[in-house]
Amino acid sequence: MTALPEHGRGRGGWRDWLLSDAPASRGQARAAAAWQGWLNFRSNTLAMIGLGILLGLLAVAALAPWLAPYDPFVQDLGNRLQPPGTPGHPLGTDSLGRDILSRLIHGSRITLYIVALVALIAPLAGLLVGTVAGYAGGWVDTILMRITDIFLAFPRLVLALAFVAALGAGIENAVIAISLTAWPPYARIARAETLTIRSSDYISAVRLQGAGPIRIITKHIWPLCISSLIVRVTLDMAGIILAAAGLGFLGLGAQPPSPEWGAMIAEGRRFILDHWYVATVPGLAIFTVSLAFNLLGDGLRDVLDPKSGEGG
Amino acid sequence: MTTAPDTPPRARRGPIAPWFTTTVGTLTSIAVTMLGLLFVTFFIGRVMPIDPVLAIVGERASQSTYDQVYRQLGLDQPLIVQFAYYIWDVVRGDFGVSTLNARPVLEDIARVFPATLELATLGVIVGVVFGIPLGVASAVKQGTWIDHLARVVGLVGYSMPIFWLGMMGLLVFYGILGWVGGPGRLGIFYQGIVPDRTGMILVDSALAGEWEILGNAFSHIVLPASLLGYFSMAYISRMTRSFMLEQLSAEYVTTARVKGLSEWAVVWGHAFRNIRVQLITVIALSYANLLEGSVLTEIIFAWPGIGSYITTALLAADMNAVLGGTVVIGLVFICLNIFSDLLYRVFDPRAK
Numbered sequence: 030m031t032a033l034p035e036h037g038r039g040r041g042g043w044r045d046w047l048l049s050d051a052p053a054s055r056g057q058a059r060a061a062a063a064w065q066g067w068l069n070f071r072s073n074t075l076a077m078i079g080l081g082i083l084l085g086l087l088a089v090a091a092l093a094p095w096l097a098p099y100d101p102f103v104q105d106l107g108n109r110l111q112p113p114g115t116p117g118h119p120l121g122t123d124s125l126g127r128d129i130l131s132r133l134i135h136g137s138r139i140t141l142y143i144v145a146l147v148a149l150i151a152p153l154a155g156l157l158v159g160t161v162a163g164y165a166g167g168w169v170d171t172i173l174m175r176i177t178d179i180f181l182a183f184p185r186l187v188l189a190l191a192f193v194a195a196l197g198a199g200i201e202n203a204v205i206a207i208s209l210t211a212w213p214p215y216a217r218i219a220r221a222e223t224l225t226i227r228s229s230d231y232i233s234a235v236r237l238q239g240a241g242p243i244r245i246i247t248k249h250i251w252p253l254c255i256s257s258l259i260v261r262v263t264l265d266m267a268g269i270i271l272a273a274a275g276l277g278f279l280g281l282g283a284q285p286p287s288p289e290w291g292a293m294i295a296e297g298r299r300f301i302l303d304h305w306y307v308a309t310v311p312g313l314a315i316f317t318v319s320l321a322f323n324l325l326g327d328g329l330r331d332v333l334d335p336k337s338g339e340g341g
Numbered sequence: 342m343t344t345a346p347d348t349p350p351r352a353r354r355g356p357i358a359p360w361f362t363t364t365v366g367t368l369t370s371i372a373v374t375m376l377g378l379l380f381v382t383f384f385i386g387r388v389m390p391i392d393p394v395l396a397i398v399g400e401r402a403s404q405s406t407y408d409q410v411y412r413q414l415g416l417d418q419p420l421i422v423q424f425a426y427y428i429w430d431v432v433r434g435d436f437g438v439s440t441l442n443a444r445p446v447l448e449d450i451a452r453v454f455p456a457t458l459e460l461a462t463l464g465v466i467v468g469v470v471f472g473i474p475l476g477v478a479s480a481v482k483q484g485t486w487i488d489h490l491a492r493v494v495g496l497v498g499y500s501m502p503i504f505w506l507g508m509m510g511l512l513v514f515y516g517i518l519g520w521v522g523g524p525g526r527l528g529i530f531y532q533g534i535v536p537d538r539t540g541m542i543l544v545d546s547a548l549a550g551e552w553e554i555l556g557n558a559f560s561h562i563v564l565p566a567s568l569l570g571y572f573s574m575a576y577i578s579r580m581t582r583s584f585m586l587e588q589l590s591a592e593y594v595t596t597a598r599v600k601g602l603s604e605w606a607v608v609w610g611h612a613f614r615n616i617r618v619q620l621i622t623v624i625a626l627s628y629a630n631l632l633e634g635s636v637l638t639e640i641i642f643a644w645p646g647i648g649s650y651i652t653t654a655l656l657a658a659d660m661n662a663v664l665g666g667t668v669v670i671g672l673v674f675i676c677l678n679i680f681s682d683l684l685y686r687v688f689d690p691r692a693k
Contacts, residue, residue, distance in 0.1 A: 178370075179377030182675050184633035187651065188381075191667045194655045195385040267500050274502050275637055279652060294505055298641075301508050302516040312505035320500035 069332045076328020082321035090137040097131035101288045110304050121306050123296060129310055132288035136311065139289045140318065143204055143273045143282075144266055150208040151265075152258050155215020160246050160254065162216070163223025174220065177213045185210040189272060193281045200289070203282040207272050211265065218261055222254045256333045263326035267319035274315050290315050363686075371679060376428075378671045382664045383427050387420070436665030441657050446665035450647060454669070455540025456526065457639070457646030460565055461631040463543075467570025468577050468631075469624060475574070476581025480589060481608055491578050498575025503634055507568050507641035514564055522561035524643035531557050565642045569634055573627040580623045581616070588612040618688040625681035629674045 048065075052058035070076060089096060098117070105126035113121040113129075120129040162173035180188075192206035226232060227250075235249055276282035277291025285292065290311040297308025394410050402410075411417060415426055430437070436446035479491035514521045522528060526542050531554045535545045543562065546554040588594065589612055597607045636648030643649070647666055654662035 175373055176377065179374055179381065182374050182378065182678060183381070183671050184629070184674050186633050186636055187667055187670050190636070190651060190655060191382065191385050191663060194658075194660065194663050271500075271502050275504060278502075278504050278637070279640070280656065291502070294502070294508070298508060301512055305512055308505070308508055312502060312509070315502050315505065316500055319502075320496060323496055323500050 066332050070328055073328040073331060075324045076331075079321040079324030079326075079328065082317060083325060086137055086141065086318055086321070089134055090141050093134050093138055097128075097134040099128035099131040101127060101132040101135040102286055103127065110300065110307070112304070113306050113310075120310050121304075123293070123307050124300060124304075129293075129307065132293060133290070133311060133314055136288040136290045136293065136314070137318075139200065139283055139287065140270060140273070140315075143200065143207075144269050146204045147207050147211060147269045147273075148262050148266060150204070151211035152215045152262050154208065155212040155217075156219045156251060156254060156258060158212070159216035159219025159221075160223045160250050163220040164227055164242060164246055164250065170220075173216070177216045180210065180213040181217075183210070186272060186275060189276065190279070190281070193276060198281045198284060200283050200287075203273055203276045206276070207269060210272075211269065214265075215258060215261065218257055219254045222257060223250055226250050226253055260326065260330045260333050263322060263329050266322035266326070270315060270319045270322070367679070367682075371675070374675055375672070378668065378675065379428055379431060380424070382668050382671075383424055385667075386660060386664055431668060436668065437661035439654070439659055439662045441654065441659040441662065446662050449650065449662065450665060450669055452540065453645055453647050453650045456542075456644060457632065457635050457648060459541040459543060460562065460569065460639070460644060460646060461628060461635055463562060463566035464569030464631045464635075465573055465624065465628045467567055468573030468627060471570070472574035472577030473581050473620065476578035477585055477608065477613060479578065480582045480585035481604075483586070488582075491582060494571075495575045495579045498572050503568065503572060504637040504641050506571075507565065507638055510564050510568055511641065521564045522557060524561075524641075526558060526561055526644065527554065528557050528561070565638050565644060569631050569638055572634055573631055576627050576630070577620075577623055581620060584616040584619050585612060588615050618685060621684050621688075622681040625677050625684070629677040632670055632673060 046057065047061050049057065049061065052061055105122070107126065108118070108122050109124055109126040111118050111122040111126075113119065115121060118128050118130070120133065123129055123132070158173050158177065162170040162177075188210045189203075189206040192209055193202055196202040196205060232245060232249060235245055240249075273282055274289075274291030274294070277289045278295045280292070280295060283289030283292050285296075293311040294308045294315075297304070297306075297311070301308050394407055394414065394416070398406050398410050415423055418426070434447050436450070438444065439446050439449060442449075475487075475491050475494065479488040482488060511523070515523045535542070535549050535551055535554055538545050538548060542558040543555060546552075546558055585608075589608075591612075594607060594612055597611050598604075602610070632647075635644075635646060636651065638644070639646045639648035640652055647670065651663055651666040651670075654660075654666065
């Protein structure tokens with residue numbers, strides 16, 4: 030079974046090594062598993078489109094100062110509300126004469142910043158709560174899950190609004206508010222995974238070797254929860270972007286001169302009937318990015334978590 | 342927690358009825374969840390940097406006035422006592438007085454809530470009427486254009502900022518085409534004519550027999566309601582599809598087909614009958630979600646509902662109003678969840 034047909038040298042050699050039935054080392058097995066996942070993922074065209082859009086967004090955000098033709102904050106009142114296609118301003122200018130394209134490009138950084146922070150905080154908090162609840166069981170489990178249920182029982186946006194009201198407007202507070210409302214589903218998932226893992230033989234073996242609960246949770250339970258959490262995070266990213274944009278739109282997220290996309294829409298709202306593009310362009314950007322996250326999430330779910338089909 | 346002491350004496354007498362245990366369990370969990378909800382709003386009210394005393398007495402009040410109000414508000418009591426007072430107030434329906442217009446918050450909420458209810462109800466109707474057939478069709482004709490259409494509808498629904506879509510809708514259907522009424526619930530010439538009975542313009546104008554006003558109100562509500570309906574349609578059709586797929590792969594469906602039943606009878610008479618209970622749960626949940634979705638929609642359409650109320654209060658730092666609105670929405674949310682849970686238990690014998 031080990032002899033695969035010869036594929037020629039160079040790239041073929043790598044493929045044989047990656048597709049080998051009998052990996053010679055742990056590293057090779059891991060690389061092979063990753064390669065198989067990538068092959069599965071690559072066959073999903075929509076997911077690849079999503080990935081492409083997001084890589085593009087990353088590049089734009091990284092190179093923003095070089096890509097943007099103008100400073101996103103510099104006003105030019107003589108050139109205000111120019112329609113798209115105006116020479117020098119491909120997407121037009123806003124009510125203060127700032128170049129919309131430049132603001133859009135710089136705004137991608139803010140969007141990524143918010144998404145990255147929430148996507149880091151919320152799943153980690155959920156993972157911590159869920160695994161501790163699942164592993165400890167008993168009253169710890171009851172209390173932690175009750176708290177989770179309470180947060181789940183709240184409408185998310187309204188809760189985020191109330192938190193921002195208490196903390197004050199701003200990007201960091203928006204991140205905290207969104208994270209506070211986003212962690213409960215992760216806790217549920219992590220707890221469910223922990224419950225199935227907890228009673229398995231290898232956990233008993235580790236425990237017999239003298240591992241304490243902290244070591245078991247961090248080294249042996251967390252790694253197995255990661256893949257289902259990653260899927261959920263990717264699917265949630267779109268929701269996070271929309272929530273952040275919603276807070277920005279309400280004036281509770283990023284504050285005015287900042288080129289945050291939701292705030293840009295709010296600014297364009299006043300001119301929507303006469304100068305449609307001021308609000309339309311950032312809205313399209315939000316839509317594109319969250320669509321990309323949804324496409325990517327669907328694809329990742331098929332690769333990493335084939336059990337849960339539609340609906341989840 | 343409060344209902345828990347009832348259980349032990351009964352347990353001693355012999356096996357307790359299963360319905361009793363479930364009822365007590367459900368009531369306990371409702372009580373705890375609501376308590377938690379109140380704790381969260383109380384906590385938010387506490388961490389807030391706005392001084393509630395200053396909001397009442399103003400900046401130039403003397404220290405003695407300040408201290409007096411401070412004591413009147415009970416702020417010198419320990420936190421746990423304050424929390425108890427807070428619960429007692431909420432139970433009596435006292436959410437405090439709005440610092441913005443000096444009216445009781447509950448009165449304000451009672452005034453704005455019907456507008457949201459009207460909008461969300463119409464939204465759910467739109468979502469059900471279009472979502473269920475779309476979901477069934479995409480499950481029956483899996484892999485065809487209609488399945489792809491349902492998928493696109495869902496993806497767009499999950500990726501589109503609702504406030505932006507609302508603005509685009511206003512731009513196209515009101516600004517350019519002029520097919521619908523603009524923001525607000527009624528045109529300016531029709532306001533204040535119909536007596537206010539239910540607070541829902543459509544119902545009130547129909548009750549008063551003012552058909553012209555009804556038409557005008559409808560032209561105003563149709564766009565925001567379809568917008569909300571679109572988002573609940575995305576959810577309902579996706580869930581319907583996955584429920585139907587599960588049923589259609591069951592053996593009884595094959596049996597029905599082998600018996601020679603028409604495809605229509607198989608799909609609607611057999612498979613669909615079995616997903617009705619699950620669908621009711623989904624519809625109740627999407628109704629709850631619409632309450633939330635209506636916050637942003639109401640702002641775009643200048644709709645005087647609870648979403649607009651909370652946001653206006655938020656920007657004016659009127660904390661009593663914000664927390665009152667949050668509690669009300671949270672309670673409705675919890676009640677809808679419980680309601681869908683109960684329906685599920687009553688109608689699905691497997692859940693017993």
